[in-house]
Amino acid sequence: MITKPENxxxxxxxxxxxxxxxxxxxQRLNLRAFREYPVLKNTPLMIKVGDGVVVLFxxGVVVLFGLTGEQKEHFLEQAREHINQPQDNIETESMTISKIDGExxxxxxxxxxxxxxxxDRLLVIADVLxxxxxxxxxxxxxxxxxxxxxxxxxEMQKKGYPKGRQTRSxxxxxxxxxATQRNIAGQAEILDKPDFxxxxxxxxxxxxxxxxxxxxxxxxxxxxKEKLELIFRTSEMMLNLMNARHTLHVEWYIVxxxxxxxxxxxxxxFLNW
Numbered sequence: 001m002i003t004k005p006e007n008x009x010x011x012x013x014x015x016x017x018x019x020x021x022x023x024x025x026x027q028r029l030n031l032r033a034f035r036e037y038p039v040l041k042n043t044p045l046m047i048k049v050g051d052g053v054v055v056l057f058x059x060g061v062v063v064l065f066g067l068t069g070e071q072k073e074h075f076l077e078q079a080r081e082h083i084n085q086p087q088d089n090i091e092t093e094s095m096t097i098s099k100i101d102g103e104x105x106x107x108x109x110x111x112x113x114x115x116x117x118x119x120d121r122l123l124v125i126a127d128v129l130x131x132x133x134x135x136x137x138x139x140x141x142x143x144x145x146x147x148x149x150x151x152x153x154x155e156m157q158k159k160g161y162p163k164g165r166q167t168r169s170x171x172x173x174x175x176x177x178x179a180t181q182r183n184i185a186g187q188a189e190i191l192d193k194p195d196f197x198x199x200x201x202x203x204x205x206x207x208x209x210x211x212x213x214x215x216x217x218x219x220x221x222x223x224x225k226e227k228l229e230l231i232f233r234t235s236e237m238m239l240n241l242m243n244a245r246h247t248l249h250v251e252w253y254i255v256x257x258x259x260x261x262x263x264x265x266x267x268x269x270f271l272n273w
Contacts (some may be wrong), residue, residue, distance in 0.1 A: 008040075008117035011048060011066070017098040018052065018066035020122075022129040023076060024137050026060045026083035033082040041119055043196055044126070049075050055126035060084075061133055063126035065097070093133050097125065107210040120200055124208045127194045132215045135190065135224060142227050190221045 012018060034056060037047035045056045052066030054075060062079055064072055080086060096111040105121070106113035114121055197205055212218070 008053070008119060008122065011051070011053060012099075012117050015066065015099075017096055019094055020063060020065050020097055020125055020129060021072070021092055021094040022061060022063045022126075022133040023092050024061050024087060024133050025076070025079055026087050027085035028083070029056060029058055029060050029062070029079065030082040030084075031056055031058060033078075041123060041196075044123065044194070046119065046123065046126075053122065055123060055130075057126075057130050059130075059134065060087075061130040063129050065122060065126075087137070093129055093136060095125070095129065097122075105207055107207070107214055109214050112211070120196070120204050121207060123194070123196060124204065124211060128208070128211045128215055128217065131190050131217055132220075135217065135220045138224060139220070142224065142231065145231050146227075190217060 031045050034045065034047055034054075037049060037054075040046040040048060040053060041055075047054055047056070049064075050067055050071035052064065052071070054065070054067070055063045056079075057063075060083060062076075064075070067075065095109075098111065098113045099117060100106070100113045100115060102113075102115050105115055112125060193205075193208070197208055
């Protein structure tokens, strides 16, 4: 059995800086598979891996601190075996974390300078990086959906209605917007303060607020939410237009059939007469 390290200073001894990297692997990660590692924190799960530590989130994101290239590849390969609905392309965000002599932590967009290696501060960094990673992934997906809607909108400008074969694409957009809203609000909880912060000292909570503001999590969340609502309304409107046009066609077919039946009936009467 591996001995649990006492603190981060044991792990990052003689290291002045480390790299933090966030990876989104899929929709949901099974955390039970990683209990074999030495556990530094249970919620969220922080474990010692090789020369560094890793923080894992159930919504499919892992944040690596101070791992070598070989250790990173080995751990990610293992993590992929315990992920549901894996992503085709792994997106990543990174930042440099340095240890400095001073009385106050320094927060920048691509780097953080800490006065001490501290579990709570690394958990804050992991939480913000993970949420930023989720937002980045969904921002990319939203961009792709706008690319799909654009040709449909151009066709509507020309003909006044979308083609019937585009129904599947519109339904997929609606399903994706609902799934994205569930992910950012229900699973990743982008706007919520992490549970482990509630009983922490004000300086740690202030550190979270500064880092959250530096990554503009709330602003990006609100912008993403507006885009999702726009895509949902647009796709729904296009589907309604297509359904209305289909209903109109059916009504015309019924009218034509009635007219044909009347003509046949009159013709038979005329011939018999």
